[in-house]
Amino acid sequence: MHVLIVEPDAALSALWARVLRRLGHQVFEARGQRDAVRTIRERAVEVIILDLVLEEGSAIATADYAGYARPDAQVITVTSSSFFSDGSIFQHMPNARAFVRTGTSPEDLAAMAEHYGGVLGRSSPGAAPGRRDAELPPLSGVADSP
Numbered sequence: 001m002h003v004l005i006v007e008p009d010a011a012l013s014a015l016w017a018r019v020l021r022r023l024g025h026q027v028f029e030a031r032g033q034r035d036a037v038r039t040i041r042e043r044a045v046e047v048i049i050l051d052l053v054l055e056e057g058s059a060i061a062t063a064d065y066a067g068y069a070r071p072d073a074q075v076i077t078v079t080s081s082s083f084f085s086d087g088s089i090f091q092h093m094p095n096a097r098a099f100v101r102t103g104t105s106p107e108d109l110a111a112m113a114e115h116y117g118g119v120l121g122r123s124s125p126g127a128a129p130g131r132r133d134a135e136l137p138p139l140s141g142v143a144d145s146p
Contacts (some may be wrong), residue, residue, distance in 0.1 A: 008056075030058075059077070067095045075093060
């Protein structure tokens with residue numbers, strides 16, 4: 001699975017990335033919107049762990065771009081702020097799947113990434129990484145049942 005971490009705190013991002021890499025995932029890191037958008041454009045990311053408070057750019061704009069460029073990408077939002085604690089983030093980010101505190105354990109965050117990344121159905125035999133089951137060609141010689 002390809003995971004993008006958008007987190008201005010390099011040490012925290014590295015901690016999360018280390019746990020995800022240990023689980024066998026390819027991880028990309030960005031500090032702000034500009035690097036995140038570049039990565040989303042160039043890489044088939046499936047999960048984005050996105051800090052809502054970026055020093056450069058906007059988390060909402062980043063999620064909005066991801067929704068356009070990678071509509072199947074699942075966003076896990078993290079924050080140390082109480083802003084959006086009412087759940088309104090899901091109204092602003094239709095691709096947000098979870099809203100957690102920055103202090104969430106790296107193992108729990110990785111489990112969430114695996115859960116939401118697994119929703120995409122990439123496990124069919126012969127499916128290429130990043131390719132969805134719905135995009136696979138139909139089996140030849142198999143007729144539909146009446």
